[in-house]
Amino acid sequence: MAEEVKLFGMWASPFSRRVELALKLKGIPYEYIEEDLSNKSPSLLKYNPIHKKVPLLVHKEKPLAESLVILEYLDETWKNNPILPQDPYERAMARFWAKFIDEKLLPTAAKVSHSTGKEQEQGVEEVHQQLKILENELKGKEFFAGQSIGYLDIVAHVLFWFYSAGEASGVNALTTEKFPIIYEWIEKLIKIDAVNECRIPKEKHQDFIRLRRESLKSASK
Amino acid sequence: MALSDVKVLGSWPSPFVLRPRIALHLKSVNYEYIEENLLESKSELLLKSNPVFKKVPVLLHGDKPICESLIIVQYIDEVWSSGPSILPSDPYERANSRFWAAYIDEKWFPALRGVLAAESEDAKKAAIAQVEEGLVLLEEVFGKLSQGKPFFGGDQIGYLDIALGSFLVWLKVIEKISEMKLLTEAKTRCLLEWAHRFSSHVAVKDVMPEADKLAEFGVKLRAKILKARAIPK
Numbered sequence: 001m002a003e004e005v006k007l008f009g010m011w012a013s014p015f016s017r018r019v020e021l022a023l024k025l026k027g028i029p030y031e032y033i034e035e036d037l038s039n040k041s042p043s044l045l046k047y048n049p050i051h052k053k054v055p056l057l058v059h060k061e062k063p064l065a066e067s068l069v070i071l072e073y074l075d076e077t078w079k080n081n082p083i084l085p086q087d088p089y090e091r092a093m094a095r096f097w098a099k100f101i102d103e104k105l106l107p108t109a110a111k112v113s114h115s116t117g118k119e120q121e122q123g124v125e126e127v128h129q130q131l132k133i134l135e136n137e138l139k140g141k142e143f144f145a146g147q148s149i150g151y152l153d154i155v156a157h158v159l160f161w162f163y164s165a166g167e168a169s170g171v172n173a174l175t176t177e178k179f180p181i182i183y184e185w186i187e188k189l190i191k192i193d194a195v196n197e198c199r200i201p202k203e204k205h206q207d208f209i210r211l212r213r214e215s216l217k218s219a220s221k
Numbered sequence: 222m223a224l225s226d227v228k229v230l231g232s233w234p235s236p237f238v239l240r241p242r243i244a245l246h247l248k249s250v251n252y253e254y255i256e257e258n259l260l261e262s263k264s265e266l267l268l269k270s271n272p273v274f275k276k277v278p279v280l281l282h283g284d285k286p287i288c289e290s291l292i293i294v295q296y297i298d299e300v301w302s303s304g305p306s307i308l309p310s311d312p313y314e315r316a317n318s319r320f321w322a323a324y325i326d327e328k329w330f331p332a333l334r335g336v337l338a339a340e341s342e343d344a345k346k347a348a349i350a351q352v353e354e355g356l357v358l359l360e361e362v363f364g365k366l367s368q369g370k371p372f373f374g375g376d377q378i379g380y381l382d383i384a385l386g387s388f389l390v391w392l393k394v395i396e397k398i399s400e401m402k403l404l405t406e407a408k409t410r411c412l413l414e415w416a417h418r419f420s421s422h423v424a425v426k427d428v429m430p431e432a433d434k435l436a437e438f439g440v441k442l443r444a445k446i447l448k449a450r451a452i453p454k
Contacts, residue, residue: 073316076315089287092292
């Protein structure tokens with residue numbers, strides 16, 4: 001029943017979209033609740049008092065936070081269309097690259113998006129290095145997970161964020177010239193229905209980023 | 222069998238290195254331990270096995286390197302599945318264990334490290350307060366997850382016991398630096414008792430470093446951190 005699973009999310013959050021994608025790929029019905037992050041709902045604060053963040057999944061009244069934790073929970077609870085590999089070593093590798101994306105790549109990307117001038121230049125260089133490392137994992141494969149989309153593709157699909165943020169950040173760090181393999185992967189991904197349904201609308205996203213950059217600039221004056 | 226070759230690349234002061242070692246002991250798996258000196262330049266083996274993060278611990282299983290302590294612990298749990306389970310079997314409990322282990326590494330540990338690396342008294346006090354706050358929270362978590370049993374994992378040491386327990390000797394060092402007890406009868410009675418049980422457990426006691434030796438290392442590490450910060454970029 002759809003009421004069994006609720007997802008508290010936010011349209012521009014790549015972490016929230018990640019969970020949505022997993023739910024759709026596994027065919028799990030859910031109720032989606034959009035959160036206004038400047039005015040968090042009492043339910044969100046009640047269920048996720050530690051981090052007070054989205055995504056938050058509630059399954060049969062039990063709350064779960066942190067996107068990577070949620071992804072593993074979904075895979076262990078709904079056994080159809082598995083997203084994690086079966087082999088323990090493959091699983092360890094998938095988890096390792098997920099950690100790399102969340103702890104290295106995304107913070108650097110956020111830095112690029114929120115900065116200007118020299119700081120932004122440095123950020124872009126770092127991001128390029130990290131993207132190169134990640135791109136290596138795609139060589140000789142259709143998707144990060146192999147022949148078909150899996151956990152690491154779901155985690156890495158936050159790269160779409162770069163793809164759509166693009167010029168709104170003042171600089172496009174992810175270009176086809178520099179990262180042809182990642183671009184090929186994105187092209188394959190957007191042919192999948194579930195992925196398309198979870199795409200952050202490009203223009204709305206760019207406006208969102210521009211607005212945030214402006215408010216950061218005026219805050220620092 | 223080629224795959225019976227198990228090695229752990231580690232460093233004695235690292236709390237993260239304790240994790241795979243405790244996990245292997247729980248599973249009664251024999252392994253070769255290779256010491257890496259954290260204060261000197263990194264070995265060829267480390268750079269080859271973990272080119273992305275260049276950190277310990279690394280588990281070498283046959284010719285396969287596995288990195289990141291909690292990822293290694295899960296790998297150990299999944300490969301040596303005939304031994305006692307480290308993660309709970311229920312998916313929701315597993316998720317809870319993973320959530321709190323992530324909290325420990327991403328929120329609590331930086332505060333602990335913050336006490337060691339504090340440049341001013343104010344910064345030190347703020348970090349100490351965060352460490353204490355985290356412990357009070359974890360006391361509550363212990364109450365909920367242990368359900369009256371000796372460990373977070375129940376009757377046996379589990380994932381979350383390993384995640385938090387690996388920091389116990391560092392916690393003693395931080396208590397020394399702070400000149401106060403952080404695990405107390407008053408605020409964290411259950412954790413205090415759990416800490417004794419964990420530290421004296423047969424799978425743990427032989428790998429925990431000595432507090433005095435670690436305190437000495439702490440002084441050197443602090444100097445290294447502060448020196449690195451002072452270098453203009």
